[in-house]
Amino acid sequence: MKSIKFISIIIIPLLVLGLWSIFSKSQAVDAGRLNQSIFQDSTKNKGKNMSDKIVKSEDEWKKELTPDQYYVLRQKGTERPFTGEYNDHKEKGVYKCAACGNILFESDTKFDSDCGWPSYFSPLAEDRVIYREDKSHGMVRTEVMCAKCEGHLGHIFDDGPDPTGLRYCINSVSLKFEKKED
Ligand SMILES: [Zn+2]
Numbered sequence: 001m002k003s004i005k006f007i008s009i010i011i012i013p014l015l016v017l018g019l020w021s022i023f024s025k026s027q028a029v030d031a032g033r034l035n036q037s038i039f040q041d042s043t044k045n046k047g048k049n050m051s052d053k054i055v056k057s058e059d060e061w062k063k064e065l066t067p068d069q070y071y072v073l074r075q076k077g078t079e080r081p082f083t084g085e086y087n088d089h090k091e092k093g094v095y096k097c098a099a100c101g102n103i104l105f106e107s108d109t110k111f112d113s114d115c116g117w118p119s120y121f122s123p124l125a126e127d128r129v130i131y132r133e134d135k136s137h138g139m140v141r142t143e144v145m146c147a148k149c150e151g152h153l154g155h156i157f158d159d160g161p162d163p164t165g166l167r168y169c170i171n172s173v174s175l176k177f178e179k180k181e182d
Pocket residue numbers: 097098099100101102146147148149150151
């Protein structure tokens with residue numbers, strides 16, 4: 001009887017302590033794993049964390065877009081300066097991607113740049129666009145693309161106005177304006 005009492009006094013608390021330490025350790029490991037996976041995901045998806053990314057074949061795009069839209073959005077062409085529909089456009093609203101409808105820019109960020117293309121000092125949100133180095137035409141520029149369908153929009157330059165000092169120089173043909181309802 002004495003030995004049973006000894007076991008229950010000494011062994012049981014030790015057992016409980018042991019179980020508790022194993023349990024709390026496994027929780028710590030799980031929390032670590034969770035933090036790591038969130039970090040990895042946000043790094044991997046930086047700038048392209050739009051959950052419904054659109055991937056279509058070039059044939060599908062060719063069918064859906066006008067020849068001008070296809071030339072600019074899919075073949076990274078550039079419309080002639082001062083010819084685009086939205087170059088002098090001043091209405092209140094939002095500018096969506098002409099290929100996929102992703103809302104890219106707001107009229108409040110549009111400014112007169114006199115460069116011949118619609119210009120904005122920032123996108124609606126940083127996750128709406130993605131950037132890529134463009135070394136074509138003997139220049140090093142930064143290309144701006146739609147984050148959802150990777151359609152070519154234009155280029156970004158650092159000679160824009162406050163508050164960002166940036167100029168998103170965008171082809172009208174890549175955009176579709178939607179007027180703000182009063
Ligand atoms: Zn798009």
